[in-house]
Structure formats: C-alpha cells, structure tokens
Amino acid sequence: QQQVKQSPQSLIVQKGGISIINCAYENTAFDYFPWYQQFPGKGPALLIAIRPDVSEKKEGRFTISFNKSAKQFSLHIMDSQPGDSATYFCAASRGNQAGTALIFGKGTTLSVSS
Amino acid sequence: DVKVTQSSRYLVKRTGEKVFLECVQDMDHENMFWYRQDPGLGLRLIYFSYDVKMKEKGDIPEGYSVSREKKERFSLILESASTNQTSMYLCASRLPGQGYEQYFGPGTRLTVT
Numbered sequence: 001q002q003q004v005k006q007s008p009q010s011l012i013v014q015k016g017g018i019s020i021i022n023c024a025y026e027n028t029a030f031d032y033f034p035w036y037q038q039f040p041g042k043g044p045a046l047l048i049a050i051r052p053d054v055s056e057k058k059e060g061r062f063t064i065s066f067n068k069s070a071k072q073f074s075l076h077i078m079d080s081q082p083g084d085s086a087t088y089f090c091a092a093s094r095g096n097q098a099g100t101a102l103i104f105g106k107g108t109t110l111s112v113s114s
Numbered sequence: 115d116v117k118v119t120q121s122s123r124y125l126v127k128r129t130g131e132k133v134f135l136e137c138v139q140d141m142d143h144e145n146m147f148w149y150r151q152d153p154g155l156g157l158r159l160i161y162f163s164y165d166v167k168m169k170e171k172g173d174i175p176e177g178y179s180v181s182r183e184k185k186e187r188f189s190l191i192l193e194s195a196s197t198n199q200t201s202m203y204l205c206a207s208r209l210p211g212q213g214y215e216q217y218f219g220p221g222t223r224l225t226v227t
Binding site: 042 | 118145147149154155156157158159162170172204206210215216218219220221
C-alpha cells in the first residue's frame with residue numbers, strides 16, 4: 001500500500017522526441033505527487049509536482065498527467081533534449097502532518113540521443 | 115539560496131567500524147531525512163526527524179541510528195559498518211506540510227570493505 005511503482009527502468013529517446021515515464025500507486029490517501037530529477041553526482045531536485053484535484057500540470061516542456069481513478073500519474077517531456085538526460089523519480093506522500101516523508105519510485109534513467 | 119551539505123562526498127570504511135555521516139541545512143527546516151540510493155532500488159528512507167531530538171524510523175532502519183541535537187544538523191550513524199551498507203547516502207530537508215519542496219544534499223558515496 002505504501003509503494004509507488006515506476007516504469008520503465010530505462011528509456012532512450014531521440015532528440016526532439018517525447019519521453020514518457022509512468023507511475024502507479026495503491027494508497028488512495030496519497031495527495032501530493034512530485035517528480036524529481038537527478039543528474040550524475042548530484043542530489044535529486046524537484047522538477048514538477050501535482051495534487052489530485054487537477055488532471056494535468058504543465059511547466060515548460062514538462063507535463064504531469066494525473067488519473068485519480070486509475071491511481072496513475074505520468075511525466076511527459078516534450079521536445080526532449082540531451083540536457084534532459086538524467087534519472088527521474090516519481091514520489092508520493094499523504095496528509096499534512098509534521099512527520100510526513102516522501103515515498104519514491106525506483107527511478108527511470110533517461111538518455112536523449114542527439 | 116537553499117543549501118544542504120553533507121560532510122563527505124566519498125568515504126571508505128572497514129567492516130565493523132562506527133561511521134558518522136553528517137548533514138547540515140541552512141534553511142531553518144524542521145524536517146530532515148536520510149535516504150540510501152542503490153541502483154534499481156531507488157531512494158529508500160532510513161530515518162527522518164520532524165523536529166530537534168525527534169526521530170522516526172523509515173523503511174530500512176536496521177543497522178542505523180540517527181541524532182538530531184540541533185535544528186540544522188542531522189547525523190546518520192552506522193554502529194558497526196557492514197559491506198551491505200555500501201551505498202549512496204542522501205540527506206534532505208524541508209518545511210513540514212504538503213507542497214513544500216524537499217531539498218537534497220549532493221550525497222555521500224560510502225564504501226565498506
């Protein structure tokens with residue numbers, strides 16, 4: 001119930017293409033869904049986040065699509081660039097408690113070929 | 115500019131040694147976290163602290179302990195290091211509540227031989 005399942009484990013996309021990473025969760029109490037981006041040698045950094053009261057959020061080339069009934073959410077990277085090559089993690093958390101921690105998926109390694 | 119720093123980028127220790135990993139944040143955040151990152155396993159929560167001297171076990175606390183004597187500092191302790199604790203360790207901090215970004219440090223690559 002606490003898991004967040006992420007797929008695919010790795011992804012190769014040509015420059016200019018669309019990258020799509022999917023996540024699924026079981027716990028319906030989750031109400032905050034961020035995506036983190038990690039470059040080699042760096043810690044993860046927040047990329048974009050969504051709450052379940054909206055079905056889509058867009059920031060530049062990055063879009064989160066959220067399907068509450070299916071308990072799934074996905075990250076779409078439009079016009080993928082070599083600089084987008086990184087590891088992406090989806091995550092989820094619930095509630096507004098002082099001690100809430102994020103639960104992460106296992107990550108997707110994205111390679112954008114030029 | 116927000117900053118989470120970790121005491122070492124790379125660390126090599128011997129089996130059985132006591133190991134201290136230090137994390138400092140300068141954002142006055144109440145919440146601090148320790149994760150370990152392993153290929154194919156993602157980020158797994160070891161411990162977190164929601165306030166000074168407060169701590170909660172995460173998903174994989176066995177073999178670890180933590181200390182938080184001051185708000186800005188959160189230490190991860192390996193009481194007796196073992197080879198299966200060879201990993202990347204990431205510290206993070208954030209303000210409590212939903213929608214607040216969790217800021218990560220650069221990580222410590224620990225090798226136990």
